[in-house]
Amino acid sequence: MSSEDRKLDVLRAIVEDYVSTNDPVGSKALSERHNLGVSPATIRNDMAVLEEEGYIAQPHTSAGRVPTDKGYRLFVDRLSAAKPLSAPERRAIQSFLEGAADLDDVLRRTVRLLAQLTHQMAVVQYPTLTRSAVRHLEVVDVGSHRLMLVLITDTGRVEQRVLELPVAVCDEDVTELRRTLNMHLQGRRLAEAPQALATMLDVVAPALQPVMTTIVAGLVETLVDQPEERVMTGGTANLTRSALDFPNSLHPVLQALEEQVVLLRLIGEVDSSSVLVRIGGENTHEGLHRTSVVSVGYGAGDTALGGLGVVGPTRMDYAGNMSAVRAVARYVGQMLAGS
Amino acid sequence: MSSEDRKLDVLRAIVEDYVSTNDPVGSKALSERHNLGVSPATIRNDMAVLEEEGYIAQPHTSAGRVPTDKGYRLFVDRLSAAKPLSAPERRAIQSFLEGAADLDDVLRRTVRLLAQLTHQMAVVQYPTLTRSAVRHLEVVDVGSHRLMLVLITDTGRVEQRVLELPVAVCDEDVTELRRTLNMHLQGRRLAEAPQALATMLDVVAPALQPVMTTIVAGLVETLVDQPEERVMTGGTANLTRSALDFPNSLHPVLQALEEQVVLLRLIGEVDSSSVLVRIGGENTHEGLHRTSVVSVGYGAGDTALGGLGVVGPTRMDYAGNMSAVRAVARYVGQMLAGS
DNA sequence: ATTGGCACTCAGATTTGTCGAGTGCCAGGC
DNA sequence: GCCTGGCACTCGACAAATCTGAGTGCCAAT
Numbered sequence A, B: 001m002s003s004e005d006r007k008l009d010v011l012r013a014i015v016e017d018y019v020s021t022n023d024p025v026g027s028k029a030l031s032e033r034h035n036l037g038v039s040p041a042t043i044r045n046d047m048a049v050l051e052e053e054g055y056i057a058q059p060h061t062s063a064g065r066v067p068t069d070k071g072y073r074l075f076v077d078r079l080s081a082a083k084p085l086s087a088p089e090r091r092a093i094q095s096f097l098e099g100a101a102d103l104d105d106v107l108r109r110t111v112r113l114l115a116q117l118t119h120q121m122a123v124v125q126y127p128t129l130t131r132s133a134v135r136h137l138e139v140v141d142v143g144s145h146r147l148m149l150v151l152i153t154d155t156g157r158v159e160q161r162v163l164e165l166p167v168a169v170c171d172e173d174v175t176e177l178r179r180t181l182n183m184h185l186q187g188r189r190l191a192e193a194p195q196a197l198a199t200m201l202d203v204v205a206p207a208l209q210p211v212m213t214t215i216v217a218g219l220v221e222t223l224v225d226q227p228e229e230r231v232m233t234g235g236t237a238n239l240t241r242s243a244l245d246f247p248n249s250l251h252p253v254l255q256a257l258e259e260q261v262v263l264l265r266l267i268g269e270v271d272s273s274s275v276l277v278r279i280g281g282e283n284t285h286e287g288l289h290r291t292s293v294v295s296v297g298y299g300a301g302d303t304a305l306g307g308l309g310v311v312g313p314t315r316m317d318y319a320g321n322m323s324a325v326r327a328v329a330r331y332v333g334q335m336l337a338g339s
Numbered sequence C: 001a002t003t004g005g006c007a008c009t010c011a012g013a014t015t016t017g018t019c020g021a022g023t024g025c026c027a028g029g030c
Numbered sequence D: 001g002c003c004t005g006g007c008a009c010t011c012g013a014c015a016a017a018t019c020t021g022a023g024t025g026c027c028a029a030t
Helices: A003-021 A027-033 A040-052 A069-079 A087-098 A103-118 A171-185 A190-203 A206-225 A236-240 A251-258 A260-268 A318-337 B003-021 B027-033 B040-052 B069-079 B087-098 B103-118 B171-185 B190-203 B206-225 B236-240 B251-258 B260-268 B318-337
Strands: A121-125 A134-141 A146-153 A158-164 A231-234 A276-279 A291-298 A306-313 B121-125 B134-141 B146-153 B158-164 B231-234 B276-279 B291-298 B306-313
Touching: A003 A027, A003 A040, A003 A069, A027 A040, A069 A276, A069 A318, A087 A103, A087 A318, A103 A121, A103 A231, A103 A306, A103 A318, A121 A236, A121 A260, A134 A171, A134 B134, A134 B146, A146 A206, A146 B134, A146 B146, A158 A206, A158 B158, A171 A190, A171 A206, A190 A206, A231 A260, A236 A251, A236 A306, A236 B251, A251 A260, A251 B236, A260 A291, A260 A306, A291 A318, A306 A318, B003 B027, B003 B040, B003 B069, B027 B040, B069 B276, B069 B318, B087 B103, B087 B318, B103 B121, B103 B231, B103 B306, B103 B318, B121 B236, B121 B260, B134 B171, B146 B206, B158 B206, B171 B190, B171 B206, B190 B206, B231 B260, B236 B251, B236 B306, B251 B260, B260 B291, B260 B306, B291 B318, B306 B318
Parallel strands: none
Antiparallel strands: A121 A231, A121 A306, A134 A146, A146 A158, A276 A291, A291 A306, B121 B231, B121 B306, B134 B146, B146 B158, B276 B291, B291 B306
């Protein structure tokens, strides 16, 4: 084994020990718990180099070493072995998700499951509207010149929007609108909706033109221009599990994690192929500089419908969390494809 | 002023001081900051009595006094003056809620508003299904012998449910089912739905009988037997504001507040007429023994559609929170009535 | 290159001492 | 009879002093 290899072994050992004990780890403890085949003194030399290169740091003189963000990064990229879930765990995931009744239920179960598997806070994004297709668009008269539009997507997501109309409409008008809208939109992806909506203006009866114009404008605005992305969270209590991880206070962390926008940034920019890990300072948001995020996209087939992931202290079990997140995403994708 | 009256004044002063400073309050500080017109020694005597009666306690010998749950209770019931919101606050509430687009939006804004006004964690219950009326019931064929039912209530709540059918149905069948269901259910309260549903079985075409039976069973189960109550929370970060309030750790608190069931118990059992305050140990849930809950029902007119409230440390500004909760509930009621 | 030895550092725990806020009690005054 | 000032006492909070031990860097020997 080259000395370079051993240096990395030492880093791996430091990360593993620190993650499990939460104590800065010193050369002696290291040589006792891992059989690296060398004496503490040698390990000390390696550690000195690792520290110089910025992979580890000591909280204060004469304390053990702690991995830096850069150290965790190297660990995640090159040192952590994939950690397959146990068969019981896989079965648990499947059976836990299988009983779900509707989309909300699927997502509720998913966050709960993720939180339990990883002991971290879990986040799941609703299937993004732009990549969903229209299953049905319902038009309901709610009185006094107002219509409620209810969109149901192929992923089971239900979105509503109330529109003020320029004129009153009768029941037959509503039926006609519903028929026309569904004829042109059903099965279409929302991204293609604007064109379909444009052609629709021509085919509708002249008397309904103003109403249809309003509807089209409302739909484009709600669903295409500013599609409402939503997330669901769970297991927040896990952030308080070991209070030691957030010494100052976890107030800024919680505050950050309450903002939908922040959450979306965290888990929304993923594809379904590979797990994304953001470590400590790699997170752009100030309040999350002491946390790490493990996220991945889920989806039916190749297109990612949305993201899901977990948030926890940088001192987390990356290998385990990555496996759990990946596995759950796969099952969720299957669930949504099959419904 | 009788000595009995002064004793209560002392208690009031202790509660107020302790709430604002978070320090156990002693006789000297008390006599300086409130002009009770008596010397510290007299106050001490009063405090001794109050302690004997269980309204206050000392954390340790030779520290100031701290209100007990019983002390807070007396304060809330008899000593706290109503604390009307300022005009700007009222305007803020109104303008903040006015822009809401749909029910979800109303509730999102409500929790946010409550959290900001009270600096506590806020909870809002969705309008309960049993007391809502049907505005529209949509039936959508989602393929492979399955129908999706989408219920829209007069409060704007949208609930979905997927049903497995015994036989396949065609488009005309779906239209017919939709027509029949809406004819019989529209405008009806969900509590009365079962009778309406029963009569429906007779008027439908014989070929559709099995399908209709399934639908009726599904509706009754989802909406009447086990109506899904939901809550939305916000401002959880406020619980960490002063870490001093939850010395042990707020883990149990957060854990409790993640359970929908627990939250429902907290704010679900209210009427819209009066604000309910549960102090410390009065909460049945173990993890919430150090928290207080201020809740009230909101509703259009006399029937409470749901509850809303705030959760915080027992050391909270009861008067202010009660006013805020009451005021917000009134506006929410107006919002929902007007839509 | 690795190792054992050694002097050094320094955070954390423990001890000790001081300080002061707060208390209960009592005798005297209104 | 109630209030008040005085007084001795208690005890937590805080600070300084001390101790301990894990951990380090360096160096000479292998």
